[in-house]
Amino acid sequence: ILNVEQSPQSLHVQEGDSTNFTCSFPSSNFYALHWYRWETAKSPEALFVMTLNGDEKKKGRISATLNTKEGYSYLYIKGSQPEDSATYLCASNNNAGNMLTFGGGTRLMVKP
Amino acid sequence: KAGVTQTPRYLIKTRGQQVTLSCSPISGHRSVSWYQQTPGQGLQFLFEYFSETQRNKGNFPGRFSGRQFSNSRSEMNVSTLELGDSALYLCASSSSGTGQETQYFGPGTRLLVL
Numbered sequence: 001i002l003n004v005e006q007s008p009q010s011l012h013v014q015e016g017d018s019t020n021f022t023c024s025f026p027s028s029n030f031y032a033l034h035w036y037r038w039e040t041a042k043s044p045e046a047l048f049v050m051t052l053n054g055d056e057k058k059k060g061r062i063s064a065t066l067n068t069k070e071g072y073s074y075l076y077i078k079g080s081q082p083e084d085s086a087t088y089l090c091a092s093n094n095n096a097g098n099m100l101t102f103g104g105g106t107r108l109m110v111k112p
Numbered sequence: 113k114a115g116v117t118q119t120p121r122y123l124i125k126t127r128g129q130q131v132t133l134s135c136s137p138i139s140g141h142r143s144v145s146w147y148q149q150t151p152g153q154g155l156q157f158l159f160e161y162f163s164e165t166q167r168n169k170g171n172f173p174g175r176f177s178g179r180q181f182s183n184s185r186s187e188m189n190v191s192t193l194e195l196g197d198s199a200l201y202l203c204a205s206s207s208s209g210t211g212q213e214t215q216y217f218g219p220g221t222r223l224l225v226l
Contacts, residue, residue: 032212043116044202044217051212089155093211098145098204099168100215102155 004092006103013080014111020076021106023090027071034100035064035075036089044089047075080110114139116205116218124224130191133221135203137184141216143167143209144186146178149200149220158201161186162209190223198225 004025013019025033035047048057053068061078077084087107091100117136125131137144145168146158157170161180178188184205190197200222204215 034215036217043219046214046216049212049214091155095168095211097162097168097211098143098160098206098209098215099157099170099211100145100147100155101157102147104154 004090004101004103006088006090006106008106009104010107010109012109012111015080015082017080017110018076018078019080019108020074021088021108023073023075023103025071025073025090025092025101025103026094027068029094030068030071031093031095033066033068033073034091034093035073036091037086038089038105039086047088077108080108082110082112084108085110116203116216118201118203118218118221120221121219122222122224124226125193126226127193127195129193130189131193131223132187132189133201133203133223135186135188135205135218137186137203137205138216141205141207142184143206143215144180144184145204145206145215146186146188147202147204148172149202150196150198155202158188160209167209193225195225198223 033050036044038044050066055066087105089105091102143162145160160168180186200220202220204217206215
């Protein structure tokens with residue numbers, strides 16, 4: 001059974017602040033790490049799929065890094081905006097196929 | 113392309129009844145996965161179907177079952193409903209189900225068991 005942990009559980013920042021969250025996952029049998037953004041009453045939105053140690057991905061003001069040897073990934077948001085307010089989820093899978101194990105999420109609230 | 117759709121969006125049932133939820137994947141996607149989200153447990157994997165075959169199964173009792181049709185649409189069934197089955201049920205689809213590609217989620221079906 002995979003144990004995927006995310007920290008912090010919640011975060012309040014001011015508009016314009018940059019922030020980052022952590023996702024830790026078991027490094028054995030690693031296959032892929034997924035990041036999602038989930039706004040209330042909407043579908044989870046895929047941000048990144050990361051597979052290789054040292055991967056860095058970027059989408060606008062959001063970026064992510066991956067360390068498969070030590071089992072962690074960081075998600076960074078530069079210059080947070082109120083519309084970034086959402087729950088950010090990471091999920092790991094350790095086999096071919098779509099069996100994702102999700103962390104508990106980090107709930108981000110950005111104050112204008 | 114239309115996104116992943118799920119029906120119904122909301123459902124109220126009573127204990128002991130059974131329920132069937134439906135998921136239509138993005139056109140051309142062959143893999144459909146189901147997840148349960150509860151406040152206490154977060155998002156948990158139920159099962160995955162690929163080309164009409166169950167490929168992976170999570171740690172849920174046999175009351176939870178599913179199937180996939182030749183057009184990739186999938187249904188999940190929960191028999192003998194319990195209060196603890198109240199949850200948001202999400203399905204996700206991906207093109208070839210390799211695990212290293214994006215899974216696209218639907219809006220979910222919110223089930224309330226009374």
